[in-house]
Amino acid sequence: MTHPHGTPNAGQVTLSLVVPVFNEEDSLDGFLLRIQQVFEREALIDLELVFVNDGSTDATLERLLQRQQSDSRLRIVDLSRNFGKEAALSAGLHTASGQIVVPIDVDLQDPPEVILQMIERWREGFEVVLGHRISRRSDTWAKQTSAHWFYRLHNRIAEQPLPEDVGDFRLMDRCVVDALLTLPESRRFMKGLFAWVGFRTTHVEYERPERVTGKSKFNGWRLWNFALEGITSFSTEPLRVWTYLGALVSLVSFAFAMFIVVRTLIYGIDLPGYASLMVAVTFLGGLQLIGIGVLGEYLGRTYIEAKRRPVFLVRRIYDPKD
Structure with a gap:
């Protein structure tokens, strides 16, 4: 099977990991070590790490600059202030130059090993490969319940449904990223935009582990507003x-x-x-x-x-x- 542009999805490929970070100084070393372990033997993958510093007030930027001195694969986008994860993710997509792009969080709840499975599906000809969580046991009961009802409500009233138990963790071909960059919205609900652009899609399943370090920046109030954003963005x-x-x-x-x-x-x-x-x-x-x-x-x-x-x-x- 061939790439949509007519070239085979075999051989050398450039992979960009887009990593939004906000006050994650304690998580960076463990994340980079894990990335090194996963990709050090993958000779056919040229890796680019695009970190987006979303107005961190701790030593996140300084840690990244230190690591960049010894690792030339790191590109650091320093935003002028905290714009939120959706904006930071958009900044990362604008900066990433890879043939394939994968947004991933630094907390390692989305295992980097899964990316290798995603690349295999991409080589089969798929343009989007979703990371589907087969279990949300690492989430609280309240978060599991609210997420379940959000997806049910959203998919009932929106023209373009969202795949359930799928976050931002996914592989996207360059043609998909280019399509996303043409969308002009200022208020961006990225899960909805990812679903709206379409393209040939499949998924790989994985078990989501507990967060390794730090704590989530999304509290109940922010999740509620996030849900309102999603519903009002894609349905009247x-x-x-x-x-x-x-x-x-x-x-x-x-x-x-x-x-x-x-x-x-x-x-x-x-x-x-x-x-x-x-x-x-x-x-x-x-x-x-x-x-x-x-x-x-x-x-x-x-x-x-x-x-x-x-x-x-x-x-x-x-x-x-x-």
Whole structure:
């Protein structure tokens, strides 16, 4: 099987690992050692390591610069401030020069050994090879449950479904990366963008281990906002729901009004009103506020996109070839 451009996926290949880092000084040495162990005997793979320093406030940048002196494969993209992982990942994709590109976290929960399996599938002709987690035992119960329901909700309302239990860890051919770089969004939900561009896709399965060092930067609040970002980026169904909900509430209100009229005409009894009125007012007021909030999410996205600000700003790129 051949590459989409007509050249065989055999022989020498340049692999770029895109590694966003934020305050990961304690994780770098273990990660680089593991990478060295995995790829030191792979003569057909020319490795490039693109680290994106996302505004770290610890010694992450200094550690990377020290390692770069002894390892010319390291390229370091130093962003001007903390822009978030999605922006850092975008910066890494812009910088990576490899024929194939793999985003990977420095915490080693995505085992580098799996990349070799991904490359084998790429050599078969696939342009995207997903890393599919066969178990989320390393995650808390709350994170497992929330992730399950997020995927179910998102895939039910979005036109382009997300593959479940798949993160950013995947192999992408250069043609896929080039397609991603043409997308103009300022607010970027990368999992959705990865799925949206398509291309010929397969997956490899792996068991996700515990994080080796450090701790996750994603707390419950950030995960909640991340989920909202994903849903509002790829579906307008939340807006449409309020049209149907408004029609349903109006229908129920009309039916209740007719009931009061008929009751009064037949029995001559007024329905006691204060408690029922307060319930109705507060209920409808709550619905209106929620609807305004949903509308505000989309309006806010439109407002940010209309400014056309760049996704990230680079302070400096440290390239050992310069």
